[in-house]
Amino acid sequence: MRAAAGLPAASHVVPHAVDPAPAPAHPAGLRATARLRATHNGRATTVPLLHSDGPFHLRRLRPRGEWARVCVLGAMSAPLGGDRLALDVTAEARTRLEVTAAAATIALRGPTADPATYDVRLTVDEDASLRWLPQPLISTRGSTVHQTYRVELTAGSRLLLREEQLLGRTAEPPGHLSTRLTVRRDGRPILDQHTVYGAPAPAWDGPAVLGDHRATGQFLLVGPGLDAPPAAVLLGDPVRGHCVLAPLADGPALLATAVAPTSARLRRLLDAALARVSGAEIRPGVRPGTPR
Template identity: 75%
Template sequence: MSAPLGGDRLALDITARPQAELEVTTAAATIALRGSTTDPAGYDVQLTADEYASLNWLPQPLISTRGSTLHQTYTVSLAASSRLLLREEQLLGRTAEPPGHLTTRLTVRRAHRLILDQHTTYGTPAPAWDGPAVLIRHRACGQLLVVTPDPHPIEEPLHLGGNPADGYAVLARRQRRPAHHRHCAHPGLPAPPPRHRARTHTTQRVEVGVDLKPCQCSPFGGRRWWSPPLCDQQD
C-alpha cells in the first residue's frame, strides 16, 4: 500500500483466540512516503496470541522512501502455550534513492514477562546507521522471530576461524535435516573440491572438520571464510 504518508496514524490490532491458527500477510509492500507535511507518520501493530494459539505475521517488506519519516512499533503479547512466527523486512530507499528516516521498535511479552525489546533506527539523522559496524552500503535488512513453548537446549557456540579480524564462518543447524555450511560465494574464485565433511545427528553433538579458505568479499574490508558443502545432501 502507498501509505503511510507524513502525519498519518495507522494501527492494526490482531488477535489469535485460544487454539486458533492464524496467518496474516499483505497483498503488496508498504511504502512510507513524504506526503504534504513534514510530520512523522506512525504505524502501530498489536499482535496477541491466546492459550494454545498459533500466530504467523508475514507481511511484505516496508519501503522507506526519500524524505519520509516513519515510526513503527510492534507490540506482541503471547500466552505461555502460544506460538509466534514474525517476519520483519525493511528496504531503505528505492532504486538509486536514499532512504527516509525509519525507526522501529519490537517488544515481545510472554505470559506478561518481557522477553524482547529491540529498537532500530535508519536514515538521516540517525548516527552511524550506514557505518562499517551496521549496514555500510547495504540497503535491505530484516529478521525472522520464532517463539514457541517448547524447551530448547542451550548449545555451546561453534566458532570456525580463530581470528576475529578475519571473521568467522557459520555452521547453521537445519531442523530434521543435515546441517549445511553456507559458504561465501565469490564469482572470481572457483570452488575447491570437497576435502572434509561434517554431519549432524539427532543428538546435540556436531562433528566438524572443514578446510577453510579466505574469501575477499567482506563488506567490512577484512576476510570472510568459506568452505565446500558439509554434507552430500543439497537443497
C-alpha cells in the same frame, strides 16, 4: 489526493519501558485502525471480526489445513507524513492464524514533513498460533516513519513474526525509519528492540551497522518445542549479506537478524535461517511470504 497502491541505524536493545502517548495526527494526515480477531468454534479457526479501515483492506483467503488465512491489501498510498495507522490482531485460544500482505508498504513524505506512525498490536492466547508474514516496508526519500510492534503472548502461545525493511528505492537514499519491537510472554518482557535508520540517525550506514547494505530484517520464533541451537549461528558473507540466528535468554524463542544488499537476498538469508530450526510446528511448509 491519495493514489491506490499496494501494501507492504543504529540498532540496540533497550530496557522495557512504557511508550509515550502518540502525537496527534496532522490535519493533513489520516487516522485509521484495522482490526482482526480469530476464534475457534470447536471444529476450526474462524475469523468473526475483520474490520478494514483507511489504507488497510482485510480479505479472507482460502484456509490451508487447520490455518485460517487473511491478506492485508492496500486501499490507498500509506503511510504518508502525519498519518496515524494501526493494525490490531488477536488470535484467541486454540486458533491457527496466518496474516500476509499483497505487496510492500511504501512510506512516502506526503503533504507534510510530520512523521507517520504505524502501530501493529499482536495478541496470541493460550495454545494459539500466529504467523505474521508481511511484505517489506520501503523507506523512501523524505519520509519519516515510526513503526512499533507490541506483542502479547502466553506460555503456550506460538508465534512466527517476520519484518523486513528496504532503505530507499533503486539509487535513492532512504527516509528516516525507526522501528521498535516489544514482546511480552506471560507479562514478562522477552525482547525489547529499537532500531533507527536514515539521517539524522548517527552511524546507521557505518561498518558496524549496515555498511553498504540497504535491506535489513528479522524473524522471531516463539513457542514450546523449539529445538534451539546451543550457540549463535552465522550465515552468509560480507558481500552478499549476513544473518545471525540466536536463542533469546528467556525462551523458548529464537531471533534471526539479517542485512543484505537487496530484499531478495535478505529473504533467502532469513529462509535459510528458518530452515535450520527444528521442532517448530508453526513454521510454514513453504517459504514465508511466497504466494500460494
